[in-house]
Amino acid sequence: MYWLLIFIVIICFHASTSTLTSNSSAGRVEYLPGFQGPLPFYLETGYVGVDENEDVQLFYYFIRSESDPDHDPVMLWLTGGPGCSSISGLLYENGPIKFEDTHYNGSLPTLVSTPNSWTKIASIIFLDLPVGTGFSYARTAQASHSTDIQLCDQAYEFMRKWFESHPEFVSNPFYIGGDSYSGVPVPIITSLISDGNEVGNKPYINLKGYVLGNPLTFPEESNYQIRFANGMGLISDELYKSLFRTCRGEYRSEYISTSNAGCLQNIELYQKCIDGIEQPHVLEPYCGDPREFLILPTQERLKEQRPLSKYECRMYRTQLVYYWINEASVREALHIRKGTITEWIRCSSDLNFTITLNDVRPYHQKLSMKGYRSLVYSGDHDMLIPHHSTQAWVKDLNYSVIDQWRSWKHNEQIAGYTESYSNMMTFATVKGGGHTAPEYKPEECVVMFKRWISYQPL
Incomplete structure (x- = not known):
């Protein structure tokens, strides 16, 4: 009887201290089809179950910092959309590998290393969110439906469980980053983590701030497109x-x-x-409406490529990922669960997703009052979310300027302009950048990020 009582006590104690346990699965990826030799960085992929009964299975790619992973910052990265896979960030924006810039010959696309990876100075978790994005999936019909608020709650739950299974990173400085639509969830998730820390949620996350590129922020954003068009001579x-x-x-x-x-x-x-202007970057060739292109099945999408697209249309160049990621060997290397996602889509237009929030300025104000750092940058040739609108809401926060508008440089050339404020917010433009600035100006953007994350002036 005595031993039975001890056993019951142990079981009860374990239950009370393990509320975040998850059927998470993760595995290291040492080789990727299309990349010659072993990967020169640490890549891990896996799933973390969240929501009730863990019916939402969120897929992630984790790349450990290539410098000092024991001390370098950890960042959660969300790609916009909503519904665009985080591999867009990994392969096209700030990850350590990319597709080789050559004419596609029908074989498996070739991957090469890039020197402009943000993982040179930070560990990054690229997360497919909301559910239904990339390789993230739902185990029930009900779980496949989500809202922007649920997205944020699930991201917070994901991070708590991820840190629980990766305790070696709990003390590292933590940031949240994203671009485009992610301008909505990122400040909300940051606020949830901050609030959770304050009420004693475990594990304690060493939150320091957030990073946003050309972020969707408030309803009047599109009004600034006309001002932008006039300034660009359109x-x-x-x-x-x-x-x-x-x-x-x-x-x-x-x-x-x-x-x-x-x-x-x-x-x-x-x-x-x-009409005929490529709004994500007004100086690039117009390749049609990307929304119409993205809803086509993969094979139809590939047939639609025009001769021009092979060399000039960025929208078509990004289609290499379809040839690559839907290959069985690639899925096996990435540890994708069989039978979960039949056809992977980079940006899904068929999500069961409801938008309920369209103004996150109060969250920026709240985070500013708490003293969190933030970097907000804008590719200055983006017409979708022009830098004018981002500057407008940043100024509306009404914090005093501590570093007045000036140029910032790379290789003795002007790379953009910047201004910093007393709420520890830095705004920067990326000269010549488009809607996803690191995709267009990778070298300048990694320099910008490295200076900021290292507490140096741009």
């Missing part, structure tokens, strides 16, 4: 002034009265002027 000064006068600064169709004929006529003229 519309005339006369049309810009007429638009401002007739529409009173509000250009979103749902807010324009049908009786405002002058505004509607000017909006039509504006649309004609920008």
Whole structure:
């Protein structure tokens, strides 16, 4: 009887201290099809179960810092969309490998190392989120539905479980990063972690701040596209002034009265002027509507490639990942669970996802008051979320300037412009960058990130 009582006590104690235990699975990847030789960095992939009964299985790629992983920062990276796989960040933005820039010959695409990886100075977890993105999947129909708030809750649960299974990184400085739509969940997740630390949630996460690129932030964002178009010479000064006068600064169709004929006529003229402009980067060739392209099945998408696309259209160059990741050998190397995702899609347009939040400025204000660091950068040739709108909400936080607007340089050349504020927020433009700035200007962006993460001025 005495031993039975001890056994019961041990079981109860274990249950009370293991509330985050998960059927997580992870494995190291030493070789990848398409890359010659062993990987020159530590790559781990795996799943972490979250939500009720762990019916949401979130897939991640973890790359350990190539410098000093015992002390370097750890960063969670979310790609935008919503619904774009985090491998977009890994292979096209800030990871240590990329596809070789050669004409595709029909074989498995070749992967090569890149010197411009953010993993040179930080460990990065690239997470497929929300559920249904990339290789993340749901075990029930109900679990396949999610909202932006659930996305954030699941990301927080993921990080607690990930640190529980990787205790060697718990004391490292921790940041959250992302771009585009991730401008919405990143400050919310940062706030959830901060609140969790304050109420004593375990493990304690050594949160230091967040990083955002061309981030979606508030509803009036698109109003700044017209200002951007005028500044880039896409519309005339006369049309810009007429638009401002007739529409009173509000250009979103749902807010324009049908009786405002002058505004509607000017909006039509504006649309004609920008027809044929590649909005993610206005200087690049126009390759059609990416939304129409992405909803095509893989084989149809590959047939759609035009001769121009092989060399000039970035949207088509990114299709190499389809030839690669849907290969059985690649999936096996990445430890993908068989039968979970039949056809991998880089940016899914068929998510069971509901957006309920469209203004996260209060979260930035809250985090500013708590003293968290933040780097907000904008590729200055992006028309989707122009730098004007990002500057507007940053200034609306109403913190004093401590480092006035100036250029920042790389290799003695101007790489962009920057301004810093008393809330420990740094804003920076990336000269010549597009919507996902590291994709267009990888060398400049890794320099920017390295200086900031090392507490150096840009």
